[in-house]
Amino acid sequence: MSARPVMRGGLRLDGHKSRPLEHPLIRAAPPRVALLALDQGSGEDAEPLVAAGTAVRVGTRVAAGRVSSVDLHSPVSGVVRELALLPTPQGMGRCLVIDGDGRDEPDPALAPLDWQALDSADLIERLATGGIAGLGGAAFPAAAKLGLGREAGVDRLLLNGAECEPWICCDDALMRERAAQVVTGAKVMLAACGAERGTIAVEDDKPQAITALAAAIASCGDDRIEVIALPSVFPLGAEGPLIAAVTGREVPHDGLPPQVGVVCQNVGTAAAVARLVSDGMPCVSRIVTVTGSGVRRPANVEARIGTPIAELVAACDGYADDPSPRYLIAGGSLTGRALATDTAGLTKGLNCVLVATEGDLQPRGVEMPCIRCGDCATVCPAGLLPQQLHRAARSDDADGLVRLGLADCIECGCCDYVCPSAIPLTSRFRVARERRRRHEEERRRAAEARVRHERHQQRLAAESERERQAFEDARRRARGGTAPSEPRPDASRGPDTD
Amino acid sequence: MEFPIASPPYVVAGFSVQRVMLQVLFALIPVATVQLWLYGPGTLRLLAVAAITALACEGLALRLRGQPPQAFLCDGSVLVTAALLALSLPSSLPWYLAAFGTAVAVLLGKHAYGGLGQNPFNPAMVGYAVLVVSFPLEMTGWSAPGAGWDALTGATALDALRNGLRESYTIEEIRRGAEFGGIGAADGEWVNLAALAGGLYLLARRIVRWQIPVAMLFGIALPAALAHGLDPGAHAGAAFHLASGATMLGAFFIATDPVSAATSDRARLVYGAGIGLLTWIIRSFGSYPDGVAFAVLLMNLVVPLIDRVTVPRIHGHQKS
Numbered sequence: 001m002s003a004r005p006v007m008r009g010g011l012r013l014d015g016h017k018s019r020p021l022e023h024p025l026i027r028a029a030p031p032r033v034a035l036l037a038l039d040q041g042s043g044e045d046a047e048p049l050v051a052a053g054t055a056v057r058v059g060t061r062v063a064a065g066r067v068s069s070v071d072l073h074s075p076v077s078g079v080v081r082e083l084a085l086l087p088t089p090q091g092m093g094r095c096l097v098i099d100g101d102g103r104d105e106p107d108p109a110l111a112p113l114d115w116q117a118l119d120s121a122d123l124i125e126r127l128a129t130g131g132i133a134g135l136g137g138a139a140f141p142a143a144a145k146l147g148l149g150r151e152a153g154v155d156r157l158l159l160n161g162a163e164c165e166p167w168i169c170c171d172d173a174l175m176r177e178r179a180a181q182v183v184t185g186a187k188v189m190l191a192a193c194g195a196e197r198g199t200i201a202v203e204d205d206k207p208q209a210i211t212a213l214a215a216a217i218a219s220c221g222d223d224r225i226e227v228i229a230l231p232s233v234f235p236l237g238a239e240g241p242l243i244a245a246v247t248g249r250e251v252p253h254d255g256l257p258p259q260v261g262v263v264c265q266n267v268g269t270a271a272a273v274a275r276l277v278s279d280g281m282p283c284v285s286r287i288v289t290v291t292g293s294g295v296r297r298p299a300n301v302e303a304r305i306g307t308p309i310a311e312l313v314a315a316c317d318g319y320a321d322d323p324s325p326r327y328l329i330a331g332g333s334l335t336g337r338a339l340a341t342d343t344a345g346l347t348k349g350l351n352c353v354l355v356a357t358e359g360d361l362q363p364r365g366v367e368m369p370c371i372r373c374g375d376c377a378t379v380c381p382a383g384l385l386p387q388q389l390h391r392a393a394r395s396d397d398a399d400g401l402v403r404l405g406l407a408d409c410i411e412c413g414c415c416d417y418v419c420p421s422a423i424p425l426t427s428r429f430r431v432a433r434e435r436r437r438r439h440e441e442e443r444r445r446a447a448e449a450r451v452r453h454e455r456h457q458q459r460l461a462a463e464s465e466r467e468r469q470a471f472e473d474a475r476r477r478a479r480g481g482t483a484p485s486e487p488r489p490d491a492s493r494g495p496d497t498d
Numbered sequence: 499m500e501f502p503i504a505s506p507p508y509v510v511a512g513f514s515v516q517r518v519m520l521q522v523l524f525a526l527i528p529v530a531t532v533q534l535w536l537y538g539p540g541t542l543r544l545l546a547v548a549a550i551t552a553l554a555c556e557g558l559a560l561r562l563r564g565q566p567p568q569a570f571l572c573d574g575s576v577l578v579t580a581a582l583l584a585l586s587l588p589s590s591l592p593w594y595l596a597a598f599g600t601a602v603a604v605l606l607g608k609h610a611y612g613g614l615g616q617n618p619f620n621p622a623m624v625g626y627a628v629l630v631v632s633f634p635l636e637m638t639g640w641s642a643p644g645a646g647w648d649a650l651t652g653a654t655a656l657d658a659l660r661n662g663l664r665e666s667y668t669i670e671e672i673r674r675g676a677e678f679g680g681i682g683a684a685d686g687e688w689v690n691l692a693a694l695a696g697g698l699y700l701l702a703r704r705i706v707r708w709q710i711p712v713a714m715l716f717g718i719a720l721p722a723a724l725a726h727g728l729d730p731g732a733h734a735g736a737a738f739h740l741a742s743g744a745t746m747l748g749a750f751f752i753a754t755d756p757v758s759a760a761t762s763d764r765a766r767l768v769y770g771a772g773i774g775l776l777t778w779i780i781r782s783f784g785s786y787p788d789g790v791a792f793a794v795l796l797m798n799l800v801v802p803l804i805d806r807v808t809v810p811r812i813h814g815h816q817k818s
Contacts, residue, residue: 008813013509166509240813253814310499319499327501327508334507342499361508366569368515369615373756375513378707378763382813385762388805405812413507420513421615427505 007241009379010233011414015205016333016360017169020291025173025300028315030104034076034306034345036062036096037088041139041349044069045094054080059107059282061129062096070141070348071131073107075284075304076100087344089309089330089337095345098306110280115188120150123192130276131283131348136160136171136237136266137331139349142273148256149193149263157195158246158257159186161202161209161267162230162237165332168352170287171267173300175202175209178271179216185270186225188277193263198225200267201246205232234334235412239264241381253408268351286348290316294325294355306345309353313342319355326361329354333361334413368421376415376425382408386415386425393432398439406433515614519574521705522751525696526581529747532692533585540589545581547593551600552580559609575614579603582622582751586744586791587629591636599625619798620758623791630786659734690746697750709763710770711749717774718745725782739778748777748790758798765801765808772797772804 038045046063056062056074063072074080078100086095115123128143149157159182163171175182186198202210213227230236230245239257242264244250249260257264272283284305291298296317303312309328319325329336330344331352354360376386384405392400406429415425533541556576560567583603587596603625611617630637700706718739725733739745744752753759753773760769773793780789 244813250814252816253812255814325499325501327504328499329506329508331506333509336506336508338501338504338506338508340501340503342501356508362510362512363508364510365512365514368569368573369613371515371518371575371615371757372759372761373518374707374761374763374766377761377810383810384812385809387761388809404809405815408812408814416507416510418511418513420515420518422510422514424505426507 007233007236007245007381008383009381009414010236010241011379011417012232013166013234013334015169015232016167016291017172017205019298020169020289020300021172021176023299025177025287025302026315028301028303028307028312030058030076030100030102030304031307031311031345032100032102033081033308034074034078034096034098034100034304035086035308035343036072036075036098036306037086037090037345037347038063038069038072038094038096039088039090040070040072040133040305040347041090041137042068042070042133042141043090046070046072048083048094048096050080050096052080052082056080056098057105057107059110059280059284061131061282062098065128065131065141068140068144070133070139071129071282072096072305073131073282073284074098075306077103077105087339087341089339089344089347089350091337106281110282112280113277115191115277120192120194123188124150127188127192127273127276129282130272132269132272132276133283133348134266135268135272135283135286135348135351137349137351139347142265142269143192145258145263145265146189146192148258149195152258152261154193154195154258154261154263155197156247156262157186157190157193157198158243158262158264159189159198159200159267159270160237160239160242160264161200161206161213162242163206164203164232164234164237165334165352166234167291167354168289168332169291170289170300170351172206172209173289174268174271174287175206176212179209179212180220181271181274182213182267183216183220183222183225184274184278185267185272187220187222188273189263189265189270190224195263196224199246200225200227201230201242202227203232203236204229235381235410235414238381238410238412240410253405283348286346286350288312288346288350289352290355291352292325292329292355293323293357293360294320294328296320303346305348308342309339309344309346310342312346312353313355320357323357323359325355326358327354327356329356334417335411364416364419364422364424367423370421370423373420375418375420379414379418381412381414382410384409386429390423390425390428393428396432396435398436401432401436406436409433515573515575518705519578521700521703522578523574523581525699525705526585526751528692528695529585529689530581532688533589536688537589540591541584543593544584544587544589544591544596547596548580548584548600549577551597552576552604555601555604556609559605559613563609563613565613570614573614576604576608579608579621579625582747583625585747586622586626588637591629595629595633595636599629601625602628615757617757618801620752620755620794622755623752623794623798626791627795630791686742690741693746693750697746700750700754706750706754707763707766709766710754710759710773713767713770714749714753714774714777715740715745717771717776718778719774721775721778733782739781743781743788744790745777748773748794752790752794753797758794758801760801760804760808762805762808762810764810765804768804768808769797769801772800 046065046069048063050062057077060074062074065071078098081097081099124143124147132142133139161171161175190198217225240251243262251257275281287300287302289300290312299316301312301315328339330339370387389404409429411426413426603621607621607624608617719736722739723736726735760766776793777789
């Protein structure tokens with residue numbers, strides 16, 4: 001348990017994490033109407049399996065995961081009302097609207113899982129039915145990650161409890177209060193992916209979490225699992241920097257963690273796995289930090305997936321009047337997304353609702369030209385040169401953007417934070433990335449269109465040739481000449497050569 | 499409830515170009531004070547002329563380029579240019595030449611390329627170079643140190659060293675002259691000490707990072723020590739070079755101008771070392787008394803190349 005030297009760049013920031021941790025986490029009541037987004041944060045919709053009017057219980061499967069989306073289960077017992085396009089923490093998306101009946105009955109089919117009796121492949125298959133997404137924010141299917149790790153024969157399971165971004169402290173609350181669940185989840189995941197060693201990495205601004213985890217590990221007596229303290233630097237909790245910090249291995253830019261022998265999961269995900277095996281309950285709730293000076297009583301709230309954000313805020317005694325809220329941010333102050341309304345339902349990928357007042361944030365000043373001070377390069381955890389990348393983005397220099405590593409930007413916002421010229425670098429990179437993507441898409445479509453056009457021309461030519469043939473044959477028949485089936489020597493010539 | 503939309507991150511450190519520039523101006527106070535003490539009111543006169551000319555030219559250029567004058571006039575960068583140029587000029591220089599040099603620095607050195615952040619060359623050094631090439635006589639006559647308020651002009655230590663060596667005196671003989679102090683130039687020692695103090699302040703406030711100054715000082719000191727070791731009669735030692743001319747001002751204030759410098763840490767080491775080496779070469783073998791200005795301008799020319807070959811390895815990429 002020692003702090004290790006670690007990451008290129010990064011920022012030491014004021015955490016703003018103490019207020020929600022002043023009291024134990026609270027439970028929000030199940031929502032009367034659950035708004036279950038088909039995209040839980042990974043960027044892909046799950047396939048809905050229920051129609052309007054279907055009766056569901058807590059834990060009934062209502063949508064099937066695809067590649068990067070997970071199965072969804074009803075967070076309430078009640079009746080499916082409709083599939084509607086509604087605000088989500090990611091913007092807008094299709095949501096299953098489920099009317100709760102207030103009885104909160106679990107699905108009778110749910111049963112605990114005797115995970116120790118299963119081999120790793122079966123275990124992963126069962127975990128996949130639990131709808132467990134990466135609760136750290138990416139919401140990628142946890143079982144798929146474990147499966148990749150098992151195939152690659154990884155040696156290390158890394159549980160991410162770094163929680164480096166300011167304001168967010170739901171993992172801290174979880175590790176303090178439910179360390180045993182995290183450790184159980186780690187054991188199940190070790191069995192699933194076949195790693196020999198499980199490391200829970202926590203930043204050293206969470207001494208209570210570290211103590212609780214160490215105690216839980218000691219009491220279960222599993223010496224494969226350890227907890228380590230990392231320095232509190234943003235964005236050390238991002239997957240790439242974290243893996244490098246803990247294992248000294250760098251995930252290749254075009255690869256995934258299993259390639260370097262690591263499966264990385266969030267501690268919240270581990271706790272969700274523990275719940276699935278212990279009482280069979282799939283992922284229908286999570287802990288979310290509701291904080292900022294714009295709420296009366298900042299807290300970590302355990303709430304059902306699909307609970308509208310307004311109800312999460314209400315569980316924290318509502319919005320403050322003075323100072324009044326200015327921004328509603330899904331996530332932390334560096335990478336979060338500003339929401340237009342508080343109607344969106346909680347998703348598996350949403351770790352924080354930051355109700356920020358003017359005083360919580362420091363808005364950037366007037367944008368000035370880049371003075372090439374290089375501070376952005378000093379703080380970049382990916383080792384990029386943001387100011388050169390910015391110049392390439394401005395001139396839409398495709399080669400420069402590739403060479404300077406646009407694809408390697410993790411959008412942590414450190415460069416924006418230090419820029420004396422107040423340049424919104426991260427937004428520019430996001431836009432540039434989107435533009436490149438669209439450009440590629442257009443090129444692909446253009447190529448397809450060209451092929452289609454050429455085929456069309458060929459078909460037209462063939463058709464006119466057939467018509468000509470038919471015309472010729474008809475003429476010949478009218479003259480009472482040779483049989484139509486007999487090939488003529490000039491058949492291949494154009495019509496006007498006759 | 500409804501909320502406005504914004505883009506992350508929602509917090510910034512609150513650094514600004516203006517604050518950076520004001521810190522640099524603040525750090526120049528020791529140098530200005532020492533020069534005032536050594537050379538008399540000529541220093542103040544030059545600072546005032548340069549500042550007024552610089553602001554006027556900046557305002558004019560912004561107007562001509564259709565830019566909002568307020569934000570840019572207030573950023574303070576043009577005052578830094580003016581101060582650096584004024585503190586590099588001999589205090590006996592006629593005011594109109596100082597004004598001319600400043601105008602060249604601001605209009606040609608900076609705005610001809612597109613203003614703040616766009617200039618490939620250090621504007622103050624562009625102004626200095628134009629002056630030293632166009633008015634060599636006026637530009638080399640520094641006030642004799644200690645002459646105080648009624649300035650006499652005399653040669654600088656670096657000048658005396660060059661001329662002495664040309665006339666086959668040994669270093670030891672030359673350094674008995676009045677231009678020399680215990681380590682470097684009699685006056686230059688103090689100016690360099692003051693610049694070092696200001697520079698250390700900038701380092702401590704993280705306005706300037708260590709790579710360029712340290713690399714530049716090594717770039718001067720190493721070849722100087724080597725040459726002095728090989729032939730002590732013909733080459734001044736490292737300490738002399740470090741304490742003479744514009745060494746410290748150059749290392750901490752001029753070479754560190756971020757706009758015209760290389761950007762990554764490694765690139766800055768190369769850039770600083772190059773300036774140091776070129777300064778020593780020009781001082782030792784060139785025909786100008788001090789080489790800092792030309793060394794900076796020459797290395798400015800190479801910045802795009804340095805930046806290109808020193809791109810740091812990106813996380814997750816193999817060393818190429």
